Amino acid sequence: MNRIVLMIVDPIIEHYMHTLARRSDHPVLDEMEAFALEKSFPIVGRLVGISLEIYAKMIGARRVFEFGSGYGYSAYWFGRAVGPGGQVVCTDSNPLNREQAEQYLAAAGLWERVRFCTGYAQDIFGQTDGNFDICYNDADKGGYPDIWLMARERIRSGGLYIADNVLWHGWVAVEDSADAKPDWTKAIREHNRLILTDPEFDAFINPTRDGVIVARRKMA
């Protein structure tokens, strides 16, 4: 089988969009991005980060749950959006990521809005009470269908489910691609199908970077 490499966004367009989004409101953002570049850590990046903040502000989000927070880059954007008194529940299996997130997000003045739990995100979600304005999924891709099924139950009317990497290098669209993790591709396809056929949600895929799905729970 061929290993097919697909460009989701033409690099020239991607570059143009980045030039427009270069401005940083806080030096910590640049530090977080530099760290990702140096360590090849898969953060969502500037273009998706900006969109997360805007989606959250558009629905007046005050409480967000993140499945897979890394060292807090996506939480930086949600933290800005939820405002003082808002809460971003972060989860990550690696305790070192929590330490690093604390340093970055405290420097940005956002740590007070964050509750960062170390462990398996799905378990932490089960142990956390209440509903959310946004559930954001960026955990290991094999768990995507199950995370959707648990998260959808606890998103308020008009709230959002957002997941990153739903086009997965384009492999979801190519049946016989010899991708690095075929089980993950299969899981993402199932995840996307479940969401797009769910009668209680309106959903679309924004083909920015690696694809971001946004699903809004219909109003009762």
Ligand SMILES: C[S@@+](CC[C@H](N)C(=O)[O-])C[C@H]1O[C@@H](n2cnc3c(N)ncnc32)[C@H](O)[C@@H]1O
């Ligand atoms: C793609 S990175 C997250 C990046 C982050 N959302 C950002 O853009 O800044 C995925 C992270 O989720 C963590 N992770 C993956 N699956 C997990 C799970 N089921 N429970 C907890 N952490 C998980 C990994 O340790 C990794 O740090």
